[in-house]
Amino acid sequence: MFEFATLLAAESEEMPSVLAVPLDELIIGLIAFLIVFGGLAKFVLPKIKVTLDERANLIEGGLERAGKAEEEAATVLAEYQKQLAGAREEASAIRTAAQSDRTAIIEEARNEARSAAAVVTASAEAAMAAERAQAVAALTRQVGELALTLADKVVGEALSDDARVAATVDSFIADLERTAAN
Amino acid sequence: MAFGVVASGGPDCHLFSGCGFPAPGAEIFQFDAILSFTIGGLAFNISKVTFLLFLAVVLILGFFGYAFRKPKLVPRGAQNVGELGYLFIRDGIVRETIGKSGDKFIPFLFSFFFLVWILNFWGVVPGAQLPVTSIFAIPVTFAIIVYVTWVPLGIYKQGFVGFFKNIMFPPGVPKAMYILLTPIELISNFLVRPFTHAVRLFANMFAGHLLLATFSVAAFYLLSFSVIGILGSAASFSLAVLLTGFEAFIQALQAYIFTLLAAVYIGSALHAEH
Numbered sequence: 001m002f003e004f005a006t007l008l009a010a011e012s013e014e015m016p017s018v019l020a021v022p023l024d025e026l027i028i029g030l031i032a033f034l035i036v037f038g039g040l041a042k043f044v045l046p047k048i049k050v051t052l053d054e055r056a057n058l059i060e061g062g063l064e065r066a067g068k069a070e071e072e073a074a075t076v077l078a079e080y081q082k083q084l085a086g087a088r089e090e091a092s093a094i095r096t097a098a099q100s101d102r103t104a105i106i107e108e109a110r111n112e113a114r115s116a117a118a119v120v121t122a123s124a125e126a127a128m129a130a131e132r133a134q135a136v137a138a139l140t141r142q143v144g145e146l147a148l149t150l151a152d153k154v155v156g157e158a159l160s161d162d163a164r165v166a167a168t169v170d171s172f173i174a175d176l177e178r179t180a181a182n
Numbered sequence: 183m184a185f186g187v188v189a190s191g192g193p194d195c196h197l198f199s200g201c202g203f204p205a206p207g208a209e210i211f212q213f214d215a216i217l218s219f220t221i222g223g224l225a226f227n228i229s230k231v232t233f234l235l236f237l238a239v240v241l242i243l244g245f246f247g248y249a250f251r252k253p254k255l256v257p258r259g260a261q262n263v264g265e266l267g268y269l270f271i272r273d274g275i276v277r278e279t280i281g282k283s284g285d286k287f288i289p290f291l292f293s294f295f296f297l298v299w300i301l302n303f304w305g306v307v308p309g310a311q312l313p314v315t316s317i318f319a320i321p322v323t324f325a326i327i328v329y330v331t332w333v334p335l336g337i338y339k340q341g342f343v344g345f346f347k348n349i350m351f352p353p354g355v356p357k358a359m360y361i362l363l364t365p366i367e368l369i370s371n372f373l374v375r376p377f378t379h380a381v382r383l384f385a386n387m388f389a390g391h392l393l394l395a396t397f398s399v400a401a402f403y404l405l406s407f408s409v410i411g412i413l414g415s416a417a418s419f420s421l422a423v424l425l426t427g428f429e430a431f432i433q434a435l436q437a438y439i440f441t442l443l444a445a446v447y448i449g450s451a452l453h454a455e456h
Contacts, residue, residue, distance in 0.1 A: 020318065021318055024224055024225060025317065025323075028235065029235065029319060030323050030327065032236060033294075033323065035239050036242050036296070037289065037293040039243045039247070044246045045246075045268070048265065051250075055255050
């Protein structure tokens, strides 16, 4: 390329060809590029690269933070839901326990009432039996006394008159009926 | 170009004034030395070309130095514009062609893009009106810099044998095809590639400049008190204006293509192709 260029330049001394590549222009062009490249690469572009990277990091950091927050929210939500489920379970357990408690209490009360009633019935029955026995005893005694009285009366009257004996017996029995009616 | 007009025709050269059309030629790419000096037996000529070249260097370093002097996380003003340029090179060229591993070549390609673009851009800047890259030595210099970067880089990254093997024997091709393919790959990658890299930029800028000069000279030359003169001059002037806009687009495009190709070459050196 180089030789080709100098060849072309050398060919037309008077009016250099437009394809001439004089060495001095080549060197000046090289210097111009090196100044631009050196200046930009060393002083200018590193600064903007750092800034752009920083910006990208910031944006990425922001996205990361948002992601983290989302994750955290999800965790909190899950926890809350777990707690809610737990509370629900607990409530239902309490309800079940209360149900069984109620049944037990009712059963107990019923048993208690039943036994109390039995006691009352038993005591009433005992009292009745006692009264009956008492009544029977009293009646027996009275019957005895009455028999004695009757016997007295029968003995007191002259045993001669059968009709009088019969009347005495009849009045006794009437007396007896009156007493029973009273 | 005003330069060119005066040089080729003179201020009174118009249609019907007995003066032929002073078509601009190669002479509009020749400039007298403003200053000459000799270093180590080599004569250096400081001309308009050299001046515009160094003005571009100063502008690029000045602008980006100012824009990125204290870069803020939230950019404003010049930093915004500068970042746009940086991100264009990083995301639009480097990451696109090389990938993330090419990030350390951003300053290299950044320098090329903006240097080439500003040098091209001089072509439409009033007063300058010379795309410096239409001076063949400049694109040649840049192409040589790219060439002596990617070839040693490829040898360093892939090893001497690996590098040449990867280029001359692309995998996935029937063995017999290598008879045809290997010489083509060798010539196209090592000989034609730097040449086309330089010529593509040079020829575009050269032709564009010549086109602008031709229509500008025509607008000046045709200007005379006649129907054909006025119509022709107006048409030429309109075309010159339109082409100036078109050239501004071509200049940016060629700077992009030059940089993109440099990135592709560096990418091919970093990782084996295919």
